[in-house]
Amino acid sequence: DAMVIQNPRYQVTQFGKPVTLSCSQTLNHNVMYWYQQKSSQAPKLLFHYYDKDFNNEADTPDNFQSRRPNTSFCFLDIRSPGLGDAAMYLCATSRDDVGSGGYTFGSGTRLTVV
Amino acid sequence: AQKITQTQPGMFVQEKEAVTLDCTYDTSDQSYGLFWYKQPSSGEMIFLIYQGSYDEQNATEGRYSLNFQKARKSANLVISASQLGDSAMYFCAMREGQRGAQKLVFGQGTRLTINP
Numbered sequence: 001d002a003m004v005i006q007n008p009r010y011q012v013t014q015f016g017k018p019v020t021l022s023c024s025q026t027l028n029h030n031v032m033y034w035y036q037q038k039s040s041q042a043p044k045l046l047f048h049y050y051d052k053d054f055n056n057e058a059d060t061p062d063n064f065q066s067r068r069p070n071t072s073f074c075f076l077d078i079r080s081p082g083l084g085d086a087a088m089y090l091c092a093t094s095r096d097d098v099g100s101g102g103y104t105f106g107s108g109t110r111l112t113v114v
Numbered sequence: 115a116q117k118i119t120q121t122q123p124g125m126f127v128q129e130k131e132a133v134t135l136d137c138t139y140d141t142s143d144q145s146y147g148l149f150w151y152k153q154p155s156s157g158e159m160i161f162l163i164y165q166g167s168y169d170e171q172n173a174t175e176g177r178y179s180l181n182f183q184k185a186r187k188s189a190n191l192v193i194s195a196s197q198l199g200d201s202a203m204y205f206c207a208m209r210e211g212q213r214g215a216q217k218l219v220f221g222q223g224t225r226l227t228i229n230p
Contacts, residue, residue: 033218042205042220043159088157094216102149103209103218105159 003027006091006106013081013113021076021109023091029104032074034066035090037108043090049074050096078111086113117141118208118221126227127196134181135191135224137206143167146210148189149218150180153203162204165189193226201228 004025013019023032030051035043047056049068063085065077078085091106119138127133139148150162165173165180173180181190193200206221 031216040223042222045217045219048217090157090159092159092218096216102161102164105151105161108157108159110157 004091004093004104004106006089006109008109009107011109011111013078013111015083015113016080019078019081019111021078021089021091021111023074023076023106024072025093025104026072027093027104028071029093029095030071031094031096032068033092033094033103034074034076035092037088037090039087046076081111081113083113086111117219118206120206120221120224122224123222124225124227126229129198129228129230130195132192132194133196133200133226135193135204135206135226137189137191137221139187139189139206139208141187141208141210143210146208148180148182149207149209150178150189150191151205151207151220152200153205153223155202159205163191196228198228198230201226 007022033048034046036046037043045057046060046064047066063079067075088108088110090108092103094103117140121136146167148165152160152162163173163175163178163180165182172182177194179192181192203223203225205223207218209216209218
């Protein structure tokens with residue numbers, strides 16, 4: 001089945017130690033999104049890729065970066081994780097003519113910072 | 115300004131009863147879409163139902179229906195005959211625009227608890 005896969009499912013990292021979360025998709029969608037969701041809050045969009053074009057949200061901290069080496073993969077890099085970065089990170093994909101086709105979400109990576 | 119507003123932080127409902135989760139939205143676009151997602155404690159975001167701004171009929175998907183009132187800018191989710199497995203966080207979300215990378219913006223969510 002076509003899907004969006006996030007690895008790892010759970011990630012524990014040390015304060016200040018760089019960490020990378022990965023997302024892959026078999027849907028051939030040209031848009032990929034990264035959301036951060038803290039406990040009991042709404043998912044918050046960090047950035048998205050439209051094909052190779054990177055689009056950062058205005059309030060996304062510089063500590064967060066992203067790479068999309070090809071259509072299938074997208075990575076979220078946190079350069080120096082702080083305790084406040086502990087959250088669920090959700091990857092989603094869509095076509096550029098979303099309509100009712102909607103968005104496909106991965107299962108998320110739950111990040112713990114110790 | 116808040117684009118999606120869910121005014122019910124928590125709801126408690128008896129099993130088999132119907133429940134309505136409220137959602138209001140704010141947009142100046144003519145073309146937009148409204149989504150409802152269910153998020154169980156495991157964290158995955160499960161798509162439930164979609165309503166396009168030009169759809170004249172309310173969307174339905176099994177036990178889920180969307181009460182779309184365009185003039186009031188509301189898109190309430192109705193779950194009929196609630197089940198214990200419906201206990202989860204529910205998010206209303208909106209995408210704006212027709213083409214390009216259309217960002218999905220979420221409301222704050224409603225935590226639904228179904229009591230036996």
